[in-house]
Amino acid sequence: MSADTNPPVIRLQDYTAPAYRLRHVEMVFDLDPESTLVTTTMAVTRLAGMEVPLELDGDRDMALVSVWLDNRELPDGRYELTEESLTLRDLPEEFELQIQTSINPKANTKLEGLYQSNGMFCTQCEAEGFRRITFFPDRPDVMTTYRVTIRAPKADYPVLLSNGNNVENGDLPDGRHYAVWDDPFPKPSYLFALVAGDLAMMEDRFTTMGDRDVTLRIFVEHGNESRCAYAMDSLIRSMKWDEERFGLEYDLDIFNIVAVSDFNMGAMENKSLNIFNAKYILADPETATDADFALVEGIVAHEYFHNWTGNRVTCRDWFQLSLKEGLTVFRDQEFSGDQRSHAVQRIEDVRMLRARQFPEDAGPLSHPVRPDSYIEINNFYTATVYEKGAEVIRMMHSILGEDGFQRGMKLYFERHDGQAVTCDDFTAAMSDANDMDLSHFKLWYSQSGTPLVTVSEHYDETAKTFRIRVRQETRPTPGQEKKQPLYIPLRTALIGQDGQDLSCRFDGVEAREHVLTLTKAEQDFVFEGVGEKPILSINRGFSAPVILKSDAGHPEKAFQMAHDADPFNRWNAGQDYGVSLILEMVETLQNGGKPDVDPAFLDAMGRIARDQAIDPAFKALALTLPSEDYVAEQMQVVDVEAIHGAREHLRRAIGTAHRDQFQHLYETHRLEDGRFDPGAEAAGHRALRSVALGYLGSADGDTAAPVLKSHFDQADNMTDAMAALRYLTDMDVPERASCLTAFEERWKGNQQVMDKWFGIQAMSARQNTLDDVRGLMEHPAFTMKNPNRVRSLIGAFCIGNPLHFHVQDGSGYDFLAEQVIALDKINPQVAARLMGPLGQWRRFDSGHQEKMKAAISHVLESGELSKDVYEIASKSLAG
Template sequence: MRTNQPQTIYLSEYQVPAYLVDHVDLRFELFEDGARVHSTLAMRRNPESAQGDVPLELDGDSLTLEGVALDGEQLEAGAYEDQGDKLIVRGVPGQFELSVVTWIEPQSNTRLEGLYKSSGMFCTQCEAEGFRSITFYPDRPDVMARFRTRIEADQNAYPILLSNGNPIEQGSLDNGRHFVTWEDPFPKPAYLFALVAGDLVEKRDTFTTCSGRAIDLRIYVEPRNAEKCDFAMDALKRSMRWDEEVYGREYDLDIFMIVAVDDFNMGAMENKGLNIFNSSCVLASQDTATDAAFQRIEAIVAHEYFHNWSGNRVTCRDWFQLSLKEGFTVFRDSQFSADMGSPTVKRIEDVTLLRTAQFAEDAGPMAHPVRPASYMEISNFYTLTIYEKGAEVVRMIHNLLGDELFRKGSDLYFERHDGQAVTTDDFVRAMEDASGRDLGQFRLWYEQAGTPVLTVSDHYDNSRGVYRLNVRQSIPDTPGQSNKKPQHIPFAVGLLNGAGQSLPLNLSAREQGGPTERVLELTEAEHSFEFHGLAERPVPSLLQGFSAPVRVQYPWSREQLLFLMSHDPDGFNRWDAGQRLAVDVIQALIKAPDDAEVEPRLVEAYRQLLNDTSLDQALVAKMLLLPSEAYLVELAERADVPAIHAARKRVLSHLAASLRDDLLACYQRHLVPGEYQLTSDAIAQRSLRNTALAWLLHLDDEQGRELALELFHNADNMTDRLGALRALVNSGFEDDRNHALEAFYERFRDDPQVVELWFSVQASSDQAGQLAQIRQLLEHPAFDWKNPNKVRSVVGVFAGQNLAAFHNPDGSGYQFLADQVCRLDDSNPQIAARLVSPLTRWKKFAPHYSGQMKAALERIRDKSELSGDVYEVVHKSLAD
C-alpha cells in the first residue's frame, strides 16, 4: 500500500514565480542509449514577487545531473542541491545565467511524458509537467520565455530534426552526425516546447494569409503513412481560413508543422508551430478511416491550430485555469465543425457526450468545478468538465451576448493579453468590458461543480390567453460543495400550437408579434414567465439548442414527445424528444413482466422517420439511434446494467422486427452507386444504411446477413466495411463473424490504426467481447501494452462500452480491470488513472454490483508503490 500521499495543490495558495526566465538556449545530443541536454537559462528575480531573496528552485523528474554553472562558472557540489524532484541553487544574483547539463533515457520512458521514443523516433509531450523530465526548469505555465533549440543526432537514423519556431541554422558534424537550430520568437511556457527527430516523410503545402503572407505547411509521417496526409492538410487550411474570417486571427510564424506519432497519451498537442498528433487523429484515407474518423481528424486539427491564439499567444497562468484555453478552444472547434457540416448534427453529438459522460463526471466522486480549487495530479484534470463543460460555459456567454458582442469580447481578450499568462476571470472581464454586460453572477459557472437541474411546471389560463412557465433551479451537492448559489442560465424556449406552428412569445399584453424563440435569463432560484395572446394551450419546446448544460425536468406526456418529434422547428429538440420518448419506453420495461407491450406508437414514429425523405437525412440518422446503455445507466437511480441491457435490447428487437420491410427499403434507397464522397449527404446516407443493416442483423435476418457479407467484401470505403463487420460481429451468425474478423485482420494487419478498430469492434460487442475473448485479444501479436491506443481499444472499450459484459454479475469484469490498472500503473500512470473511471462511480449501481466494484477499487488502493495519478482517483472514489 502506498504510504506517501501526494501533495494537494490549492488555487488559493497561488503565488507568482520568484524568478523569471527571459531566454532558454537548449542543445540536445541524441544517442541510441540516451540524450544529453544542455540548458542555459537567462533569469532574473520577479519584481512582482513578494518572496524576497529566496533560493532558486527548479523542477526536475528522473534526471541525472552532470553539471551546473552560474554565469559561466562551474558550481561546486556544496553550492547547489539536487533533490531529485528539485534543483536548489542558493545565493543567485538579481540577474544571471544558469547552465545545467542533464542525462536522460528517452528509450526507457514508458510514461510518454517529456522526451521519449516512439516507433524509432524521438518526440516530446510536455503538457502538463513533462518538461521537468528533460531538464531542470521552473516548469509552470506563468514562466514564459523565448526558446532557441539546437538538435544533434545521427544523420542517417534521424534525418529530420524539428522544434518550435523557424529554422535558423543547420549543418554537418563529425561521425556522421548533423544539427538543426530552431528559434521561436514568441515567449511561451515550457509545456509548449516540442522536439521531434526521426526518419520521416515530409508532405508540404502552402497557405496565404489574409495579409498576403505565405505560410509553409508541413506534415511529417512515417514512410508507410505517406498517402494518408491529404485530408489533414486540407483540414488545416480550412481551419486557418476560418480562424481569420470568424475570429480575425492570422498565423504568426513562417512554418506550421504536424507530426504523427503512434505512441501518445493524448489526442494531439498544440506545441507552438510544431503540433504532435496521435497517429489516429491525423492519418486518414477512404480505405482506412471511417466518416466519423474523418470528422474527428478535421475537428482535432482545427482544435490544435486554434490553440495558436487561444492557448499559446494567450496562455493560462496556472493549471487551475486549464479550461481558459481548452474550454474556449473546444467551443471554437465546435463552431468550426458546425460550419463545415450540419450544425444540428454537431450539436447532437456534443450534447450526447456531455449528457452521457460529463454529467456522470459531475455526479461522481471526481466532480470538480470548471476552474478546480485543488488537485493532486494535474494529469487527472484533463477531464470532460474542463473541456466539454468549459466549452458550454463559453457557449453560454455567446448565447447571452450574441455574435457581434462576443466577437468584440474575443478581440479585446486577445489584444489585451497577447503574450501573457492569464485567468478565466480575465477572459470573462474582456467579455464584460466589450459588451457592457455584468457577468458577475455568471462566474459561478467556473466556481461551482455539478449539473444544475431545472424543474419546470406550467399553467394555461384559457380565459386570459396566458401561458405561465415556472422554472426552479437547483444544483446537487458535490464533493466539498453544498448549498450552492443560483447560477445565471440562458434558457432558450419556444411554444408550438396544435398544428405544429411556432407561436409569438409576447411577455406582456402590450407586446404584439414577439419573436418565436426567446432566450430567458434565469438568475434566481425560481422564476415565472407569462406569455400572452395565446388562443390555445401550447406545447413547450424547452432548452432549445441545448442553450445551457443543465438537466430539464418537465412532465412531458408521450403524446407531447411524439408531437415534438414530428413538429419541433428546433432540430436539436426534435431529436431530444425522440430520445426522451425512447428512454421512457425502455425504462418502463426494465421491471415490467416479459409479456409487457412495447409502446406501439414508438414503432410508428420510427417508421415515419425511416420513410420521410423530405427530412434532413443526417438528422434522421441521429434520431434512429436509441439512447445508449451508458446514458440509461446515468439516468438510473441505482443501475442494474443487465436489466437495462435486456430492456434496451428488447425494444431494439421489437423495432427491428416491426420495421423489417422499412429497414430493407431504407438500406436499398441509400445504397447509392458512384465514387466515395465525404459530403454531409453522403455521410448521412452511409449512416442510415449502416443503421438499417445493424438492426436487420440484430434479428439474425438472413437477407440482412447476405447484404452485410456483400457490403463487407465489396465496400470501397472503411465506413461501409466496418459497418458491415460490426453488424456481423454483433449478430448470431458466429461463422460469418469469425470469417469476417479474420479477413479484416489479414487485409489490414500492417496498419496500426485499422487494427485498433478491429480490436474495438470485438471489445465493444456482447457477442464477441466476453471476458475470455478480451483476454485472448490481450495475447494477440498485434496488441502492445506500451501503446496507449491499443490499450484503450481493448481494455478501455470493454469497460466503457461493453457494459453488459463488464458488469457481469460474478464481478469478473471489475477484477479484470483492476488487474490491468495495476499493471499499467507501473509503466504509464496517466493511462492507468484514466482506465479506472468505470469503477469510480460504484455508488451509482445496484448493491450486488457496487460492492464488487468497491472491492476492486480497494485492491487497486492496496497496490504497493501506487502512482500519484491512480492514488488520487481511487482515494477520492472510496471517500465517504
C-alpha cells in the same frame, strides 16, 4: 505511493507569482536513444523584492550532469538536489544559469518529456513533462523565448524539428548534423516540442489575410504519406475559417504537424509544431470511417486554433486549464458545424457531454470547470474542463450574441496577448466589452455538478397566457455540499397545433423564440398573446448544460419528434420518449414480465423513417435509440442486463414494424458513383444506411448474418465494413469469425485499423467476451506500451461494454484492477484514465458495490502507485 501515504495537494488558493523571470532560453540536444545530453542556458532576472531561492522542477528519471552559474561550474554544496527539484540560493539579481542533464528516451514508457516512438524522438510536455528533460521552472506562467539546437546522426534522424522558424542547418563530423530553431514568441515550457526521425513529408502552402506565405508540412512514417491529404485540407480550412470568423491570422513562416504512433493524448498544440496521435492524422477511405474523418477535421482545427487561444494567450496556472481548452473546444465545434451541419454537430456534442461529463459530474470525481485542488494535474484533462468548459463559453455566446462575443474576444487579445491569465480575465473582457455584469454567471466556473431544471406548465385560455414555473437544483458534490442558483439561459419557443412556432409576447417583446434567464432557485415566466394551448420547446439547441424535466408526456414528445423547428429539441424529444419506454420495459423485466412496446412510439419512428425532407445525417441520429449508458444515467440503481434486454427488445420491435421501410432506406442510400467523398452529405447517406442495416439485422435475427457478410464483402470503404462488423460481432454465427479473420488478414500491418479490430470485439454483447479480451491480450499485435492499443481493447471493454464489465460475479472489475496495476508501472496517465468505471459503484446494487469497492481497494493496496492512479482510486473509494 501506497494507500497510507498522504501526497501533497496543490490548491488554487495557494497560488503565488514566480519570483524569477526568464529573459531567454537556449537549449542544445545531443540525441542518443539511451543517453541524450541536454544543455539548457537560461538568462534569469530575480524580481524586485523577491528574496527567495530559485527552485527548479525535475524528475527522478533524469540525471544531473552539471550546473554552471555565470560561466562557473558550481560544486555540490552550492545547490540542493532532490528527486523532484534543484534549488539554488544566494543568487544575484541577473545571471546566466546553465544546466546539463542526461536522459534515456528509449526507456521512457510514460511518454512524458522526451521519448522514442518507433525509433523517432518526440516530446510531450503538457502538463509537466518538460521537467523530465531539464531542471526548469516548469509552470505555465513562466514564459520566455527559446532558441534550440538539435544534433543527431544524419542517417538515422534526417528530420530535426522544434518550435518557431528553422534558422540554420549544417553537417557535423562523424555523420552527424544539426538544426537550429528560433521561436520569437514567448511561451511556457509546456508548449516546447522536439521531433527527430526518418520521416516522410507532405507539403502545402497558405497565404494569410496579411499576405504572409506560410509553409505547411505534415511529417509521418514512410508509407503513410498518401493518408495525410485530408488532415492537410482540414488545416488549410481551419486557417481560413479562423481569419474569417475571428480575424485571427497565423504568425510564423512555417507550421509543422508530426504524426506519432505512441501518444497519451489526441494531439498537442506546441507552438508551430503540433504533435498528433497518428490516428487523428492518417485517414483514407479504406482505413478510416466517416467518424474518423470528422475527428481528424475537428482535432486538426482544435490544435491550430490553440495558436491564439492557448499559445499567444495562455494559462496562469493549471487550475485555469479550461481558459484554453473550453474556449478552443467551443471554437472547433463551431468550425465543424460550419463545415458540416450545425444541427448534427450540436447533437453529437451533446451526446458526448451526456455520455462523459454528466456521469463525471454525478460521481466521486466531480469537480468544477476551474478545479480548486489536485494531486496530479494529468487527472484534470477531463470532460468537465473540456466539454463543460465549452458549454460555459457557448452560454456566454448565447447571452452576448455573436457581435458581443466577438467584441469580447477582441478586447481579450488586446489586453492579454503574450500573457498567462485566468478564467476571470477572460470573463472580464467579455463583461467590459459589452458593459454587462457577468459576476453571477462566473459561478459556472467554480460550482460543480449538473443542474436539474424542472418545468411545470399552466395555460389560461381566458387570459391567453402561458405560464411556466422553472426550478433549478444542483445536488451536493464532493467538497461542495451547498449549491447556489446558477445563471441559466434557456432558449424557448411555444409550438402551435399546426406545428409552427407561435408568435407571443414575453417581457414586452413579441417574437417566436425567447431567451429566458433563470437566475433564482424558482422563477415564473409568463407568455402573453397565446391563442391556443401550446407545446413547450425549452432549452433549444441545448442552450444550457442542464438535465431538464418537464410535464410533457408521450403525446407531446411524439408531436415534437414530428414538428419541433429546433433540430436539437426534435431529436431530444425522441431520446426522452425512448428512455421513458426503455425504463418502463426495464421495470417489467425486473418483475418477470414480458414488456410491451408503445405503438405511438413505433409510429413516430416510422414517420421519421419515411420523411424524405429530413437530412439523412439527422435522420440517422433521430432513428438511433438512446445508448445503454444514457439510459443507465436515468436510473437510481443501475441494472445493466435489464437495460440491455429492454433496449434490444425495443430495437427489434422497431426493425420488425418498419422492415420494408428500412430495406428501402438501405437500398436507396447506397452511393453508386464509386468515389469516396468524406464530406457531410455523403457521410450522412452512409450513416443512414448503416442504421437501416442494424434494424434489418435486429428484425431478422441470426438469419441476417448472410446479408451482413455480403455488406462486409462488398464494402469499398471502412465505414461500411465496420457497420457490418459491428452487428456481426454480437452474433454466434460462422460469418462472424470469417469476417473478423478476413479483416485481420487484410489490415494486420496497419496499427490504426487493428485498433478497430480489437475494439469491436471488446464491445461484443456475446457471452464470454471477457475471455475473448484476455485471449486478445496474447495476440502478437497487442502491447501495453501503446496507449491506443490499450484503449482499443481494455478501455473498450471496461468503458464501452457495460453489459459484460458489470457481470454479476465481479470478474470485469477484477480484470480492470489487474490491468491498472500492471499498466501503472508502464504509463500512469493511461492507467489512471481506465479507473473511471469503478468510481461509479454507488449507482449499483449492494452486490455490485462491494465487488467494485473491493477492486478499487485491491488497486490501492497493490504497493507503490503513481500519483495519477492513487488520486483517482482514493477519491473513487472515499468521495
